[in-house]
Amino acid sequence: xxxxxxxxxxxxxxxxxxxxxxxxxxxxxxxxxxxxxxxxxxxxxxxxxxxxxxxxxxxxxxxxxxxxxxxxxxxxxxxxxxxxxxxxxxxxxxxxxxxxxxxxxxxxxxxxxxxxxxxxxxxxxxxxxxxxxxxxxxxxxxxxxxxxxxxxxxxxxxxxxxxxxxxxxxxxxxxxxxxxx
Numbered sequence: 793x794x795x796x797x798x799x800x801x802x803x804x805x806x807x808x809x810x811x812x813x814x815x816x817x818x819x820x821x822x823x824x825x826x827x828x829x830x831x832x833x834x835x836x837x838x839x840x841x842x843x844x845x846x847x848x849x850x851x852x853x854x855x856x857x858x859x860x861x862x863x864x865x866x867x868x869x870x871x872x873x874x875x876x877x878x879x880x881x882x883x884x885x886x887x888x889x890x891x892x893x894x895x896x897x898x899x900x901x902x903x904x905x906x907x908x909x910x911x912x913x914x915x916x917x918x919x920x921x922x923x924x925x926x927x928x929x930x931x932x933x934x935x936x937x938x939x940x941x942x943x944x945x946x947x948x949x950x951x952x953x954x955x956x957x958x959x960x961x962x963x964x965x966x967x968x969x970x971x972x973x
Contacts, residue, residue: 805871809860809878816853823847843890851889856882915952915973916941928953928968941968 823846860878868874911930919927919938928941941953953970 805874806861806864809857809864809874811857812853812878813857813861816850816855816857818850820847820850820854823850844893847893848886848890852882852886854882855885911955911958911968914955916955916968916970917952918950921947921950923947926950928955928970930955930968939968941970943970943972945971947972 823844856878859881860874863874863877868877911932914931916928916930919929921927921941923946924943926941927938930937930939943953947953950972952973954973955968956971957969959967
């Protein structure tokens with residue numbers, strides 16, 4: 793383990809920025825994979841905007857470290873300029889990330905009115921089919937649902953089927969009756 797740290801020390805400033813980039817990517821991946829765990833722990837409300845702190849730190853460190861490596865690669869040797877560029881670009885990209893994550897969260901939480909009767913009479917694609925039973929892909933309110941389907945008669949090689957009846961649970965279809973088009 794000491795060899796690892798001594799090799800980073802020999803890299804100097806590039807080793808520090810490489811380490812920051814790797815730590816930032818690791819933090820972001822952990823936050824992305826275990827998203828539900830960190831939602832309540834590391835978020836705070838900033839003027840109505842939910843800020844994911846853990847992901848923001850990961851983006852800041854990853855982008856800042858990468859920016860430092862890029863400026864070193866460009867031949868800039870002044871440490872103050874390199875650090876300033878890394879901090880500014882890292883902060884800017886992290887702020888843009890938070891802005892777009894907030895917009896994405898707000899748009900995904902909006903309720904869209906759905907009329908379930910629009911499914912009846914529509915053509916649906918088949919996910920799989922065997923005799924009189926299978927699964928079809930139903931589009932409802934901009935979302936695609938994979939639901940169970942059945943037919944009164946056996947259907948050979950179904951491509952698209954026509955929905956004749958729908959059973960709902962809440963706002964989601966749970967079963968459809970279909971016939972061959």
